Amino acid sequence: MRGHRPRSRPGGPRGRTSRPRPSQGPYLWFPYRVADGVWRGSAPSGPEGGRVAVPRSLLHFWWALWIASLLTDRITDRLAEGWVGPDGLGLLAGADALEIVSAVVAILFVRTLTRMQVDRAAQPLVPAPPVPGAHR
Numbered sequence: 001m002r003g004h005r006p007r008s009r010p011g012g013p014r015g016r017t018s019r020p021r022p023s024q025g026p027y028l029w030f031p032y033r034v035a036d037g038v039w040r041g042s043a044p045s046g047p048e049g050g051r052v053a054v055p056r057s058l059l060h061f062w063w064a065l066w067i068a069s070l071l072t073d074r075i076t077d078r079l080a081e082g083w084v085g086p087d088g089l090g091l092l093a094g095a096d097a098l099e100i101v102s103a104v105v106a107i108l109f110v111r112t113l114t115r116m117q118v119d120r121a122a123q124p125l126v127p128a129p130p131v132p133g134a135h136r
Contacts, residue, residue, distance in 0.1 A: 042116040062109040065102040
């Protein structure tokens with residue numbers, strides 16, 4: 001068949017809509033980038049209308065724990081299939097404990113971020129400085 005295009009092209013009939021990803025590594029950065037953008041955008045306004053720098057240690061701690069819990073979950077899933085007994089149970093309990101700590105830190109992160117957004121919304125709007133040569 002000449003001129004035949006296969007139907008099973010990646011991304012539908014028009015081809016790929018984004019570049020192919022060789023691994024899941026780039027996808028691990030996406031939640032951090034979104035959370036960092038929201039964190040920076042929720043920072044309170046300074047006296048001149050700019051943003052005040054807010055420490056991002058809770059953001060970094062949440063993200064590191066989330067990555068660690070993902071990795072330990074994958075490792076324990078692969079290792080636990082062959083392990084039976086107290087060694088396997090201890091490994092699974094440790095991984096579950098890490099996931100619980102990660103969830104608690106995620107809750108703290110969301111509560112802090114929500115408080116920052118509420119405080120920012122309660123601030124009065126600062127007018128922009130006049131632009132020279134603009135009509136009034």
